[in-house]
Amino acid sequence: MKSDFSPYVPRPATLVAKKELNEYVTLFEFAQDSGKPLAHRPGQFIQVSVYGVGEAPFSVSSPPRTDHHHFEIAVRRVGSVTNALHGLEVGAKIGIRGPYGSYFPMQKFVGQDFLFVAGGLGYIPLRSVLHYMLRHRDEFGKLTLLVGTRNPGERIFTDQLAEISKRSDLDVLETVDAPDEEWQGNVGVITTLFPKIRINPETTYVATIGPPVMYRFVIQECSKLGIPQDRIYVSLERRMKCGLGKCGHCQINGLNCCLDGPVFCYTEIAGLGEAL
Numbered sequence: 058m059k060s061d062f063s064p065y066v067p068r069p070a071t072l073v074a075k076k077e078l079n080e081y082v083t084l085f086e087f088a089q090d091s092g093k094p095l096a097h098r099p100g101q102f103i104q105v106s107v108y109g110v111g112e113a114p115f116s117v118s119s120p121p122r123t124d125h126h127h128f129e130i131a132v133r134r135v136g137s138v139t140n141a142l143h144g145l146e147v148g149a150k151i152g153i154r155g156p157y158g159s160y161f162p163m164q165k166f167v168g169q170d171f172l173f174v175a176g177g178l179g180y181i182p183l184r185s186v187l188h189y190m191l192r193h194r195d196e197f198g199k200l201t202l203l204v205g206t207r208n209p210g211e212r213i214f215t216d217q218l219a220e221i222s223k224r225s226d227l228d229v230l231e232t233v234d235a236p237d238e239e240w241q242g243n244v245g246v247i248t249t250l251f252p253k254i255r256i257n258p259e260t261t262y263v264a265t266i267g268p269p270v271m272y273r274f275v276i277q278e279c280s281k282l283g284i285p286q287d288r289i290y291v292s293l294e295r296r297m298k299c300g301l302g303k304c305g306h307c308q309i310n311g312l313n314c315c316l317d318g319p320v321f322c323y324t325e326i327a328g329l330g331e332a333l
């Protein structure tokens with residue numbers, strides 16, 4: 058059957074809501090003008106065009122929906138496309154291509170425990186996995202969420218985190234590297250939370266996303282807990298252009314991050330020098 062969209066042509070979507078998560082990061086809710094669901098899998102990204110400015114990749118932060126054509130991205134202002142996005146008003150049109158890339162194999166995680174390790178903006182794509190699991194809560198075992206941020210001002214999704222922290226079927230532990238006067242919680246990098254968690258390494262899968270410096274230390278902590286490497290998933294961000302495996306912008310040792318990734322099982326990339 059012929060596909061109803063070209064991978065090269067952006068499809069129109071409309072901004073239906075936006076909410077500042079902190080000084081630099083805003084959450085955007087878009088609706089596809091086609092009325093069809095985005096049909097993404099947790100961990101995938103889309104290419105977003107701001108007309109007249111340019112295109113950039115963003116992880117889909119909302120969980121997949123089959124009954125809804127709305128989806129969310131959360132964007133940090135760093136340059137031309139991201140600043141233009143922040144300037145859009147509700148009702149504005151954008152173009153989207155995708156969803157693209159590999160994703161977290163949710164069926165493999167059914168019946169298993171799960172540890173999320175989210176550093177900074179890494180919480181944005183992990184939120185899609187987490188909320189999928191919370192929506193299908195009976196299908197998964199013990200869930201543990203670790204969140205680390207540089208300072209309290211850079212925390213994101215604070216209201217949602219406060220809400221889900223009250224749940225008895227999810228353990229949430231948060232830390233900041235540098236506290237302010239009001240911060241009452243843990244202080245230290247995200248790996249300082251590992252001694253506080255209780256998990257069974259034989260039944261636990263891990264997903265970790267964060268700044269590049271974080272991965273090596275998180276993987277060391279997972280090894281100390283006895284979690285096998287084939288139970289650890291990471292997501293790698295590289296500069297991207299086409300998102301289709303054509304331009305070579307996102308290559309790591311011969312892997313195209315846009316096609317083969319961004320989500321990798323750690324065993325797929327453990328030996329690749331440039332990867333982590």
Ligand SMILES: Cc1cc2nc3c(=O)[nH]c(=O)nc-3n(C[C@H](O)[C@H](O)[C@H](O)COP(=O)(O)OP(=O)(O)OC[C@H]3O[C@@H](n4cnc5c(N)ncnc54)[C@H](O)[C@@H]3O)c2cc1C
Pocket residue numbers: 102111112113114115116117130131132133134135136137138139140178181182293294295296297319
């Ligand atoms: C698969 C994938 C998923 C992503 N998901 C998100 C997301 O959910 N939320 C989000 O805010 N961002 C995300 N990003 C990063 C986002 O794509 C970039 O911030 C964006 O492309 C910057 O575009 P710009 O035109 O605003 O910046 P530009 O004007 O192109 O650049 C401005 C500055 O930002 C730096 N920069 C640009 N791209 C990156 C990058 N990828 N990493 C680090 N520095 C960069 C440039 O070096 C420059 O200093 C993701 C990137 C990838 C590859």
Ligand code: FES
Pocket residue numbers: 296297298299300301302303304305306307308313314315316
């Ligand atoms: S972004 Fe072009 S090959 Fe990956």
